[in-house]
Amino acid sequence: MDKYDPLKLENQLCFPLYACAKEIVRKYKPFLEELDLTYTQYITMMVLWERKEMNVKTLGEWLYLDSGTLTPVLKKLESKGYVTRKRQKKDERNLCVSITEKGEELKNSAIEIPGKMGACISLSPDETKNLYELLYKMLRIL
Amino acid sequence: MDKYDPLKLENQLCFPLYACAKEIVRKYKPFLEELDLTYTQYITMMVLWERKEMNVKTLGEWLYLDSGTLTPVLKKLESKGYVTRKRQKKDERNLCVSITEKGEELKNSAIEIPGKMGACISLSPDETKNLYELLYKMLRIL
DNA sequence: TGCACTTTTATTGTATACAATTTAATTTAC
């Protein structure tokens, strides 16, 4: 009868995406625990390792997160001494998040994480590239 | 200098996966709101539309969720009248979750969602198949 | 039988996520 039922979990594209994302974040956990970072804190630091300084709105655009999520994450990172939070002189509405010296140093401890994670995922380079491009294509559409 | 920095967000496979999953769930939201379901409630119902009855542990294995997440979701679905929760006679440790008549009827309202979502995602059939298979390959590894 | 061990679910505590609202600062319209 219903040989193909669109409402079966296994016929959904969304579900493996959702499950995969969760499982990968879970895989990161032991590596990130060594740095006392959560995944959200980690990707926030990744942006700051690259850009040094950014307001909350732009950070949110990079990370696909809003201020409701970022505000507590940034306060946490500030309390750990990895970032500073200051209102911009030119426009006090903007909160400028800057990486500290201690935040920069954290990068040295994080540098091995991508390699370790790559070993966990173990897709071929072609498959990885393929997946990467499909995901970014989808992100552009969404 | 650092032409290729593994700690750049854009060089990570994990990040587009994480972002894509979130954005897709967000895309579902307006469709699911019409049914007064959250995404987690929706995928739970999808399993029950297919299997009618399942204990929490097996449900968790299908959905990659644990009892800490499922218990409140199932209580909510029970309060809406879509499922019942009963201890199994044979082994009282197991909680048997069963779909109700009202739960079955909900499927008629949900039937159009996958098509609407497919229109939002708009990858080609080949790309969709490709992505689907890469994600399931990865899930098997993880 | 009885007691250690395992299994299943529920609870607790922490950290996201995000919609909706609020607050404060800035810009636009007129």
Next chain:
DNA sequence: GTAAATTAAATTGTATACAATAAAAGTGCA
């Protein structure tokens, strides 16, 4: 030049997620 509109961040409320623990039920073996 000021009121209205817009913008950025923070706050509030709801719903996940998940680790760790607790509680209850079942199993196995001396």
